[in-house]
Amino acid sequence: MRESEVERLREDLLATVRELSSTYEELSLLYKLSEEFTGLGVEEICDVMLSEITSLIDVETAAVLFWDEDTESFFLIKYAGQACDFSPSSYKEILCESMHRQRPTVVCKVHENPVLKEMPFRSVLLIPFKGKKKRLGVLLIANKRGSDEFFSGEIKLLQSIASLAGVFIENALLSEQMHEFLLGAIKAFVKALESTSAWTAGHTERVTEYCIGIGKMMGLSSEEIEKLRVCALLHDIGKIATPNEILNKPGKLEENEWAEIRRHPLVGSDILSEMTHYQDVIQCIRYHHEHYDGSGIVGLKGEEIPLFARILAVADAFDAMTSDRPYRSRLPLDSAVKEIVANSGSQFDPQVVRAFLRWVRLTYRIELPESELYSQL
């Protein structure tokens, strides 16, 4: 082989290595992103995507616009970089065109473009993205620093990122819809349950609100809060088996009637046992009347009682005390709070009670005699 030929082959090899190297770079990025996207909600996926894009390409603004089929319009869901104060509806035509053709649109000199000249950007790149089933929207990249040109390599990379994100966004949307559906179905159950007794109407909704308030004070993640919401909504489902004459009885209950009422956590968890993916919810409902010191229905103690059940116990008791019952009137707020504190460590988890006190102070804006209360915790 002649020397010149060897030299030419060497150059070809180097060019190939460089090209493969940039593909390898892209591959590693997509690999990393698909790991990061896993398990995230829609807005979080958009945040991750935008922060990756702005670290790869020096642009002033990057934004995700979603297409809403019902209203046939685009709306801004997230942006990174400089504030994005433009109205997508004014540019619906070009956004739609890009989305329907599923091809990127580059406008290097916005002010010279008759359709876009009012847009508050110098240069714009539109990358449509879709899921497996639906067109989802458009990724908008504006004002590249240093140059108004977007290179084909950059556009290809952005397309890859957007199409990967599209699949994850569609899945996240579906999973959010499923969760909404589940909550809707649960709320319907609860409505049916509460409709039989005027005394318990609204109880579940309030307990849910209190649980979430306490849970947030305890620093639970949004995923944990959603689980806690399901627990709270379903906590009294076992009362469906309690005779109405007991639930609605005016006046004090007899011991055998109390025994009937005390069965509801067990009945509730049995009813829900078919929800095989919700074992933690079922456990929480089964044990929400356990006492921290072990003196409850089953006799679980301390951290043997699931955390959500310990939160539910406080929220449930607080609502019971601050609501009218057939046999007694409601307690004033501060008396109810004192009662919870007085039972901290015996009936309730002190850690939950502390979070509860912070929540009460924030929500009702009341001054609690702090030292007096905390000294008992």
Next chain:
Amino acid sequence: MPKKVMVIDDEPFILMMIEDKFKRAGLDVVTLRESKGAMEVIKREKPDLIILDWMMPEVSGIDLCKQIKTDPEVSSIPIFMLTAKGQEDDEKLGLSCGADRYITKPFSPRTLLEVVLERIGS
């Protein structure tokens, strides 16, 4: 004197890619396609950092890493492990054998260069 990086991997593409990228960044690069006999080359070349693949025939990256880290003549050279294994346990094993950093394939060549420069200075 430019800093010297040694790359040991049985995949020619990985070697060529790192060599090209690192040389363009002003580093001196020595590549090796097999781990057998690598100790001698390391002692001769005295690199400032070694990038080492985990899965290699004959002597595995882990074994070579242990050898390097127990030989006082070369034990101070930082080692970055490069591997397709991604499990956390593997990472612990990699670090417990003395590797200074663990980078999973596919890796970003750009990021690899950044972390190498961060470690040894340009």
